[in-house]
Amino acid sequence: MIRQLAHTTAWTLIIGLWLPTLVVAEPAHRPFSEEIGPFMQKHCVHCHGPESQEGDFRVDTLSEDVGAANSVNRWLEVIEKINNGEMPPEDEPNRPTAEQGAVVVEWLAARIEEGRSARMAKRQPVSFHRLTRVEYANTVEDLLGVRFGVADPGGLNEDAEYHGFDRIGSVLSLSASHVEKYYAAAEAILDEAYPDKPIEKSVVRKVALDLQGGPSSEQRQQLEEQGLADKVRVDMWPGHQLRGGRPGPGNDMVKNGGYFKVRIQVSGMKPPGGRAPHLTFYAEKIDRLLFEQDILAPEDKPTIVEFTCHLPPGTTTFDVTNDVPGPSNLPRSGRSGAIPFFSLKQGRIPWQIKLTDEEGVPLYPFLIIDWIEWEGPIITDEVQAKRARYMPTEEGNLDQVRQCLTRFCEDAFRRPVSERETHRYVAIASQQIESGASAKAAVKTAMLAVMCSKDFLFLVEGDSAQPTDSLNDFEIANRLSYMLWSTMPDEELIALAHEGKLQDKAILKQQLDRMLADPRAAKFSVEFPRQWLQMHKLGMFPPDQNLYPEYDPHLERSMRGETTAFFQEVLDQNLSLREFLDSDWTMVNPRLAMHYNMDGIDQDKFQRVPLAEADHRGGLLTQAAILSLTSDGTRHRPVHRGVWVMESIFGKSPPPPPANVDPIEPNPVDSPKATIRMKLEAHKHDPNCAACHRKIDPLGLAFDNFNAIGQWRTEEVVPSGTGANPKVDPSGVLPDGREFAGPQQFRQLLLANVDDFNHTFIKKLATYSLRRTMTIDDREDLEAIAVQSRADEYRVRDLVETFVLSDLFQRR
Template sequence: MSFDISKDIETAEKWAKVLGAINSGEMPPEDSQPLPDADKAAFLQELSGRMVTARKILSDTGGEITMRRLNRREYANTIEALLGVRPDVSDLPDDQGTAGFDTAGASLFFSSDQLEQYLATARRSLRLAISTKPSGKSKTVRIEPEDEYNERYAAAAEQMRDSSRRAKAFLAQSERPASDYGILDAYSAKKKQHAEWLPLMESYLARPETKTGATLIMTIKQGGYTRIRFPVLHAHDDGEYIIRVRAAAYPDAEDRLHYLEFTGGQGKTRKLLGWRKVTGTLDQPQIIEFPISHGLGQQNQIQIHQRSHQDRADKNLATIDMWENGIGTPPGLWIDWAEMVGPEAKQGDADSLCDFHYGDVRQDLRRFATKAFRGTAPGEDYLDRLVFHYQAGIDQGLPPDEAIIDPLAIVLSSPSFLYLVESKTEESSANKTLTAQELASRLSYFLWSGPPDEELMRLAREGRLSDAHVLQKQTERMLSDRRADRFVRHFVRQWLEIERIDMFQFNGVQFRKFDNAVRANAREEIYQTVHHLIDEKLPLGRLLQSDFVVINDLMADYYDIAGVEGYEFRAVPVDDDSIRGGLLGTAAFSAIGSDGVRSSPVERGAWVLRHLLNDPPPPAPPNVPQLSRLAGQHLPARALANAHQEQPQCFQCHQKIDPIGFGLENFDASGQWRDEEVIGIGKLKYGKWTREKRFAIDPQGTLPSGESFADFLELRESIALQEDAFARGFTEALIEYGLGRPYGFTDDPLAESILQQTKNKQYPISEFIHALVQSPSFQSK
């Protein structure tokens, strides 16, 4: 067999089978002379490396860009820009399931079923847009929470007392059955006699401040949190609203319960909207304002409550607190009143379908289709068919605003709308320059994940967008626009695998501080840090190590950084010896490199190799033998990782991966610093282990380059010196995301050109973007 694995698919497939057979222990056969472990490890290391190279070479498109469909989020943004309606895209393909970035055209498939889904989604959105009425007059809805909770909690307390009396009466005799006392059985009576949550209700009712407001508590038996609920906002209640709350904080409560949590949605599909810290006191409450935007066609009920965890963590915590103090989790906040003011008209640039004149439907359809097709006018035959559909509806007795829906839905389900069409000519398409309108679309979907605005299209029509100076100015303008937030979120999320932070449920008892607020704000910290680097034109290397962190008050509390007030994210200085400053010190990174319970040196080490050092390890083989001999043992992370290195087929990768992960072990799964690794054992009750083992953490290790480090700070400093490798990996990811295809070997000259242009300026992120946009590759089909 040829060892030139990259020469063709057939050879690569044969060697993939060889790799699998050796990894699984099938080869050499049992009746043959065994392969020495050292030889086996060396061969597998060589073979794995060649397989990675072959995969890159054989998947290289040679720079060809597949005409791609709008992914789900781009489709939603485009419909919203066109109609002013945010469509429900839950029935459309989830493009996040594809490999690589969700902008890769070769992975964005299309089927006849999807066409029906696009038509249905378009019809729903159009009906909303056409039937839109001007937002109603702004009004104020005020809630006095004591009117609801005092009566309900008083009734609950009396019910508990009555149940306790009946349970005790039943247990005090043996002649009458439990049903005579309104009780199910003896087991139920034993539980009810103690009325364990009655002290919480009585404590609430005894507080003088609950006569004029509501204390936010976890009630366990009475529906969970004390929640302030506003009336439901319906489909045509769209607009901007302000929520105002007069609140005070209890000084003796834990810090995380000094935040109001705002959620929206309905039923179980609730969405976290944001948090505000309360610093007012019972003597001097403060008024907090929280803006919300309610979209056309949505159903939404805004609620206010204390910070929450996933799943049953809050109830488990309340139960544990009740065992300790007899009441439950002490309240953190008191609310005097809450009000919702609105709606005010939303600011937007979407065309109104009310501008349809219906007297000249053909012209209206031409105008709509041209904008939907991003500047490309529809053909006359196409318009004939659209007018035919409209007239058919009129002939059936439909009013004009109903008859127009089908032809418009056809426009919004056409290839010219659903695809970023880049026209082909008879000449070779290789390196063929994009038209000005095509360049406008490619730039807009790159930086805004949506269609170009009028200024961009005007410059394209005038033929000025292809001018390098004009293009640079427009790129700078677009990066300064609020819509550039889409680029930051979606590129960074996929590049750094930020979605992993949501893959695991964290034990709320074990990680009491790592609640929904920290999870969401830890993710936001990464995005806002990248925004800061772009806005301030700072070097990309500040993501490896920096003398600042970009945080708000909530994350400052989590990191124990003093002096940060307000929910806005901003750069906050930190000392050189701070464990924060750079991606490795963020809570998001620690959570990504864990399973929600324990940190994973393997996951963390592999993440660093992939994303920071641009030296990704080969994919883990699917048939590596399990370490069954360690089942049931409670071992520290280093011992578990070292056990993998005993297998020759594992040693080749783990010798590079694991030492980096060891240097990060001082961070637990939630990103909090620790000197010992604590492993829960024994019996698990309410999320808490009855026993535990503790192991001292040894953070020493060695980088693949051979450089050793003694602790996390030395590891971070060593990685920060690898800025060139980090910049190379970032460049390859940016090319892949921006061009909508996998990075290949033929892209090496482009990557080198971008790196040369940015290195002299210390690698500012914005310069990477400018260099890519100005390149012939970005401006070619």
């Protein structure tokens, strides 16, 4: 009955919501009557007008408001016909050129996008913006101290995205599937926060003999009698895994889930000029990497690494791996087997792979593990106190129930609540108590309903009773907190909202400075560039291992980390937007440094390093992550790279390509080897393709010196065909006639257009923060921010401050 009540309440409080969205403002354009009307009159109306309607299609009656919902589908048909060269037909006298058709297509596509954005950004008296999966996890952790695995199997649905952004209110719809997932999540979260039978914290240490299926029980006893049992170690060659439950704690410890500390005493030996051994700790059931780190520590001076992880209730198995490539790890050549391993000085079994040379110098990256220790579940005093605020201490005391649920509603809804709002939840708890449930169980049921309500799952802005375009103090607090921290406001921010001080720009600036200095602001440096730069595409097409054997998950995570760390450095140091276009530095860890052929990077963290001209890098566009996400796993894709530059740097979306365009075929075995650039030239012979490709291709071809995983090359490796691999040609001509010889010159041309990038960056930041697209109505506000940014030399932290203090940020 409890489950049924809460389930019904969840549906009642969520059903019936509508949501808004976003749009990208375009520069001023010529009106329909000048740009489109004459073309239609000259080439279309005589076959699709009042006197003749071939295919029952008329263009003279189509609305000139191209992006309007009632005409957009018909205009899309017009675009498709012109794009494909079907209309006007080939026998048409005075048939327009492909360039003339491309102008019409581009104009129509831009207006359709504007219309779509305007519809998405339409603001009703009340706006609802559903929390993303990331925001939900962070909010729940701040509210109850539980880290719910939203991306784990059985977690929450993936968020829909729009041009890379997954925070757009009108895109984040709500379905029955979502409600069921939220209900199950809330149950699991509350059960962990308030278990029926709490488990006491304990410490479990597993020594080497526990970690591997080595000596028999008889041999183990002998080792113990000889005092050697605690001296046995696990030698882990490249690729070696300790699998299954052995590296993990017992079932009782993780029965309720929670936070656990894991400590590992380990040594790591690195061969001269080679990779460091890389320790990974992976939970199989939830498909989650819990920890990874390069290990550098002498055999006789092992280090202890420590990390904290959150595990859901129930059992899981764990894998500990030396995750680096190396020799065969077949059992006969590597595992210690029944004969224990003590140290390299004592040597290994003759038939096993030798890990060092005669002088003890490592031949491969390898690890030596002494023990693994688990401690938990760990609940801090702060979390205990937070949870206690929401739970009555006396059975049958309804006043306490009401007080506790009022506190929970205010914290969960991130604003004050009225007695009328809390009454429904108090009524649920009262009904449960009357049915014989304990106060704890009754309040948990009411809390479940709160966590399935629209006021928890959505950021709500506006008031239907008193419509206004201005945000109140609590809405400002939420907007700022979810922008910078991707989670609910903290006590200080909420206290200022209660005092009505957040509309004071001096106070708001103080809070911005405080929040940017807080470690939680690292989430902004992860989430904003991830969405702006469409980083979700990284790894979407895993590189072919036969073509790129050096690519591995560690490298992919390092690529992603470079872009995040780069953005963080620009923000923290208040550097110019110009750094995103070109820089003489970047952020690397040892794995990425090896990928970039950089030496002297041993410490396993991202660090700022200077770039020389020979490194061929600088800014975002030459980072491996950006170059890889615009590839398809087998080859680089100049067109995709060009589209990415248009969207992420220039803020433009190219018109849709014609249907049924022939793909670029592999090089024939009996033909001379040809670069992808050479094959793209074939598209330019088709006039319907050439007009758009002239704008897109140069932006991608500028980076042809980089392969599909971002490595520098001077020739393109073509698997089939005759003759030598052809040389790369990264030169090009921009639509405005400016020429470049390669990526370095191209980046200099981008710097000359930094003001255009300034406008794009501000739009992207506003889209992310306001959770909607920008429309033509926002142009004045965006321009004012751009002007101030220009005056501030495009410094990024100053730009963020200007944006937060702007009228645009404080309006719906």
